[in-house]
Amino acid sequence: MTQNSNLLRAIQPAVRELKVTFYLLNRNLLQRISMVIILLLILIAIFAPVIAPYPGHAISDTNPKDKLLPPSRQYLFGTDELGRDLFSRILYGTRISLRTALLAVGLALLIGAPLGAIAGGLGGIADEIIMRLTDIFLSFPPLLLAIAISSFLGPSLENAILAIAISWWPWYTRIIRGQAVSIRERQFVRAARAIGTPLPKIIFSHILPNTLAPVIVQASMDIGGVILTIASLSFLGLGAQPPIPEWGLLISSSRTYFLNAWWYSTFPGIAIFITVMVFNLIGDGIREVLDPRTRKF
Amino acid sequence: MNQPLIKVEALKKYFPVRSNHLFKTQKQWVKAVDGIDLEIQSGETIGLVGESGCGKTTLVNVLLRLEDSTEGSIIFDGLDITRVSQKMMRDKVRKNIQIVFQDPFWSLNPRMLVRNVIGEPLSVHQKLSGLALSEKVESLLDMVGLPKDSLYKYPHEFSGGQRQRIAIARALALEPKLVVLDEPTSSIDILSQAQILDLLQQLKEKLGLTYILISHDLSVVHYLSDRIIVMYLGKIVEQGPSEVIFNQPVHPYTQALFNAIPSLSMQNLSELQTIEGNVPSAINPPTGCRFHTRCPRVMPICSEIEPKAIYVDKDHQAACHLLKS
Numbered sequence: 001m002t003q004n005s006n007l008l009r010a011i012q013p014a015v016r017e018l019k020v021t022f023y024l025l026n027r028n029l030l031q032r033i034s035m036v037i038i039l040l041l042i043l044i045a046i047f048a049p050v051i052a053p054y055p056g057h058a059i060s061d062t063n064p065k066d067k068l069l070p071p072s073r074q075y076l077f078g079t080d081e082l083g084r085d086l087f088s089r090i091l092y093g094t095r096i097s098l099r100t101a102l103l104a105v106g107l108a109l110l111i112g113a114p115l116g117a118i119a120g121g122l123g124g125i126a127d128e129i130i131m132r133l134t135d136i137f138l139s140f141p142p143l144l145l146a147i148a149i150s151s152f153l154g155p156s157l158e159n160a161i162l163a164i165a166i167s168w169w170p171w172y173t174r175i176i177r178g179q180a181v182s183i184r185e186r187q188f189v190r191a192a193r194a195i196g197t198p199l200p201k202i203i204f205s206h207i208l209p210n211t212l213a214p215v216i217v218q219a220s221m222d223i224g225g226v227i228l229t230i231a232s233l234s235f236l237g238l239g240a241q242p243p244i245p246e247w248g249l250l251i252s253s254s255r256t257y258f259l260n261a262w263w264y265s266t267f268p269g270i271a272i273f274i275t276v277m278v279f280n281l282i283g284d285g286i287r288e289v290l291d292p293r294t295r296k297f
Numbered sequence: 298m299n300q301p302l303i304k305v306e307a308l309k310k311y312f313p314v315r316s317n318h319l320f321k322t323q324k325q326w327v328k329a330v331d332g333i334d335l336e337i338q339s340g341e342t343i344g345l346v347g348e349s350g351c352g353k354t355t356l357v358n359v360l361l362r363l364e365d366s367t368e369g370s371i372i373f374d375g376l377d378i379t380r381v382s383q384k385m386m387r388d389k390v391r392k393n394i395q396i397v398f399q400d401p402f403w404s405l406n407p408r409m410l411v412r413n414v415i416g417e418p419l420s421v422h423q424k425l426s427g428l429a430l431s432e433k434v435e436s437l438l439d440m441v442g443l444p445k446d447s448l449y450k451y452p453h454e455f456s457g458g459q460r461q462r463i464a465i466a467r468a469l470a471l472e473p474k475l476v477v478l479d480e481p482t483s484s485i486d487i488l489s490q491a492q493i494l495d496l497l498q499q500l501k502e503k504l505g506l507t508y509i510l511i512s513h514d515l516s517v518v519h520y521l522s523d524r525i526i527v528m529y530l531g532k533i534v535e536q537g538p539s540e541v542i543f544n545q546p547v548h549p550y551t552q553a554l555f556n557a558i559p560s561l562s563m564q565n566l567s568e569l570q571t572i573e574g575n576v577p578s579a580i581n582p583p584t585g586c587r588f589h590t591r592c593p594r595v596m597p598i599c600s601e602i603e604p605k606a607i608y609v610d611k612d613h614q615a616a617c618h619l620l621k622s
């Protein structure tokens with residue numbers, strides 16, 4: 001019985017956390033809609049092979065006899081120049097966009113957040129070195145830097161992710177560093193120093209967790225931006241390579257047929273638009289969830 | 298007298314400030330703590346009083362080695378803690394000197410469960426974890442009068458008084474010898490204040506603690522302290538047993554400080570005797586006696602020669618020229 005109740009007590013906070021998150025995101029109509037759409041996008045990404053009417057079309061199958069057909073009951077969003085079903089390809093594209101965006105933002109956070117906490121938490125020379133490094137990165141326009149890095153690494157989806165992470169991390173470092181500098185002076189950090197907590201533990205368990213709220217908000221809004229950047233890189237031929245059904249790449253290959261096949265560029269465009277928008281909208285909601293002081297229970 | 302628990306000698310802490318003129322950078326010093334001597338016996342409660350900016354907080358920071366001192370020594374348990382390495386500090390000293398901060402809303406990490414807040418010193422120094430840690434924290438919660446189910450709550454779920462209890466439990470987790478109380482009751486409501494003071498008094502008797510109590514609230518100091526130290530601009534102006542300082546203060550500054558306490562029986566505010574002006578800048582403190590710019594009984598000698606601390610009574614000292622004549 002004690003074993004059981006201890007286990008229960010241990011997971012109690014996590015359960016409550018989930019409930020609160022759901023409740024807070026559910027209060028505002030726009031956020032509720034965004035949350036539903038994001039859940040839908042995630043479901044689509046997971047179940048793309050099941051939902052897609054022509055899973056084969058998403059990868060390499062071709063079907064030249066049905067090329068460039070307008071939307072119909074058989075092909076919901078029409079077909080492309082090789083007769084592939086656009087609906088299926090866009091569903092698979094959800095999978096690619098979400099995964100690459102999460103990976104890129106996650107990687108950027110993984111690089112940027114600890115560096116920011118170290119810079120702000122330590123101060124002095126470490127701070128100076130790290131912040132001048134971010135200045136160097138931030139002095140390039142981000143898309144240009146990503147283009148340069150991915151053309152240097154060679155065009156592929158993986159390299160595009162890497163390129164975006166490399167051009168993106170300094171933003172997170174900056175936000176976290178600014179937070180960390182003010183949190184370092186808080187009394188609970190002084191209390192930890194008085195206790196004798198080792199410096200790495202102070203930085204990573206006292207300072208870093210308290211800097212994350214604004215950066216997670218930023219990151220969740222950035223997911224939209226990163227999806228857009230990946231699409232841009234693919235559009236320029238530096239990201240996903242054919243026959244991967246990446247949204248930017250779809251638009252890129254639709255250019256030739258723009259005048260007589262409106263559906264070819266429109267539907268991938270709408271997909272990008274909706275996804276980017278809902279991620280931007282959800283950002284505000286996440287900020288409230290992350291701050292224990294604003295949630296009042 | 299037996300060996301004091303902590304002995305401070307000629308302690309100084311100066312902070313550099315740069316004033317940039319057009320062509321030259323001038324380096325000046327804020328003399329936050331400027332030559333302090335004091336001894337604290339084991340089991341005593343020392344009340345440290347003085348206006349804001351008189352160096353109380355800096356003194357505490359230096360005592361806890363949160364900041365390095367500029368000059369002087371602090372002997373704690375036979376060890377000069379202004380000189381030892383941070384590692385030595387962590388291994389030998391930190392667990393014996395702990396602090397309760399003024400504002401319980403900022404002294405507890407808002408993202409940590411109470412279990413980990415109170416458990417932090419235990420996991421750092423005694424390497425406790427898991428069930429052993431939870432059990433120890435539960436007994437500490439019990440000691441400060443909080444329910445056991447507080448373990449898996451966040452600090453923001455508690456009231457100010459309860460949060461201060463959490464901070465006290467954290468400070469006492471390692472059974473320290475010396476606890477610094479940095480205005481422990483100034484940011485909580487009046488009823489909780491009384492309870493916290495009671496709790497502190499009980500814990501002191503139970504665990505044989507030594508307190509350094511910093512407070513603006515002189516009635517709090519009077520209630521808890523055995524000895525009172527009055528500071529002004531980085532120096533001690535008067536120290537002695539609590540009753541004596543309260544009833545027969547000899548330094549004009551101490552007198553002024555006690556006259557400025559509003560009491561319930563007063564009819565209007567004009568009965569309050571306050572001292573004019575503010576504390577002068579610690580960058581260029583007044584020459585001679587530092588209090589002479591505001592002292593109601595200033596004499597010519599005061600602006601020239603700095604008064605030395607002299608014994609008024611067996612353990613009652615004050616630094617004022619009035620005492621010589």
